[in-house]
Amino acid sequence: MPKNQNAAAINRPRLKQKFSRLLGQWGVFFRGFLEHPRMVGSIIPSSRFTVEKMLAPVDWEQCQLFVEYGPGVGTFCQPVLDRLPRDGTLIVIDTNPLFIDYLRRTFADSRFVPVLGSAEEVEAIVKANGFEHADYVLSGLPFSTLPDGLGPKIAANTHSILRPGGGFLVYQFSARARDFMARHFRHIDSGFEWLNILPCKLFWGWKRAGD
Numbered sequence: 001m002p003k004n005q006n007a008a009a010i011n012r013p014r015l016k017q018k019f020s021r022l023l024g025q026w027g028v029f030f031r032g033f034l035e036h037p038r039m040v041g042s043i044i045p046s047s048r049f050t051v052e053k054m055l056a057p058v059d060w061e062q063c064q065l066f067v068e069y070g071p072g073v074g075t076f077c078q079p080v081l082d083r084l085p086r087d088g089t090l091i092v093i094d095t096n097p098l099f100i101d102y103l104r105r106t107f108a109d110s111r112f113v114p115v116l117g118s119a120e121e122v123e124a125i126v127k128a129n130g131f132e133h134a135d136y137v138l139s140g141l142p143f144s145t146l147p148d149g150l151g152p153k154i155a156a157n158t159h160s161i162l163r164p165g166g167g168f169l170v171y172q173f174s175a176r177a178r179d180f181m182a183r184h185f186r187h188i189d190s191g192f193e194w195l196n197i198l199p200c201k202l203f204w205g206w207k208r209a210g211d
């Protein structure tokens with residue numbers, strides 16, 4: 001067999017495996033959306049462009065505890081684990097048991113802690129896992145469709161669990177989340193990602209010493 005045909009034949013099963021993993025992931029996500037459309041807020045996971053841009057400002061050397069709200073099928077989990085120090089921890093919190101079961105089955109990393117719960121319980125969850133503070137909190141929550149009063153509560157509890165110097169990383173289709181963040185975070189950077197279905201707004205809220 002010519003050399004390049006040989007390489008194509010070797011790569012085909014890998015491509016097939018990658019494609020079926022992606023389809024499986026999207027299937028679980030879509031089922032989660034059909035069962036709880038307002039809590040999931042999107043029919044398809046975030047793009048790799050959103051993931052890259054959102055995580056770019058994180059200082060990974062200073063990150064012992066990274067918390068994610070609403071991981072869904074784990075679109076951000078592997079990229080976070082790839083960047084996290086070896087002795088770091090990633091706690092992910094989701095209200096949907098379908099997603100938490102899927103994550104438990106999919107990620108074997110000992111630094112990975114999936115929790116079935118709600119983001120507003122972040123302080124109790126972080127403390128129950130032996131930490132006083134989180135270095136970074138990432139949110140993929142659909143703030144515009146969450147039950148009344150929940151968004152402000154989540155923003156307040158996130159500010160309180162972050163260490164000074166830590167960051168609250170938020171992506172959303174609307175700017176609603178920024179309104180809740182602005183009540184607690186005096187320094188908020190903004191961005192935008194076109195290459196996402198739908199294009200989304202990105203916010204980084206920084207907790208400074210004395211805030």
Ligand SMILES: C[S@@+](CC[C@H](N)C(=O)[O-])C[C@H]1O[C@@H](n2cnc3c(N)ncnc32)[C@H](O)[C@@H]1O
Nearest residue numbers: 039045046070071072075094095096118119140
């Ligand atoms: C738009 S999906 C984000 C999925 C994934 N992070 C991504 O970027 O592809 C929103 C997720 O938030 C979860 N969720 C909704 N309300 C929540 C809450 N109060 N606490 C934690 N997770 C919540 C949903 O179950 C869903 O997994």
